[in-house]
Amino acid sequence: MTSQILSQVKDNVISPKDAYKELYSSKPSKKPRKAHFVKIRIHVPNEKAANRLLRFFFLLPVPLLLVRIGLRFVKTETNESIPFTKAEILELISYRGIKVSVKSQSGEDIFIKTI
Secondary structure, three states: OOHHEEEEEEEEOOOOOHHHHHHHOOOOOOOOOEEOEEEEEEOOOOOOHHHHHHHHHHHOOHHHHHHHHHHHOOOOOOOOOOOHHHHHHHHHEEEEEEEEEOOOOOOOOEEEEEO
């Protein structure tokens, strides 16, 4: 089936857009599961006391409701280094299994995972 559609595209019988619709519309997409919690780990180099305090604060997963409320108060500036809007970030963190790892040049490590 797939090879027939691709050969039709090669022979200009159908357009690539129509071929894409035929190839991928027949399979039902699985809806991703919603996340309820966010697990956060933060490591600051050469700061033993700060690392212990951060591990204590983020020992348990944070409810996603608190994260959404916190993100609403974050100011968004037009910055080319962040390609997402605030609404897109809120949409992204609402699904289970999202992992974000940030390593700064000064050595701090931040790991965020939705569960």
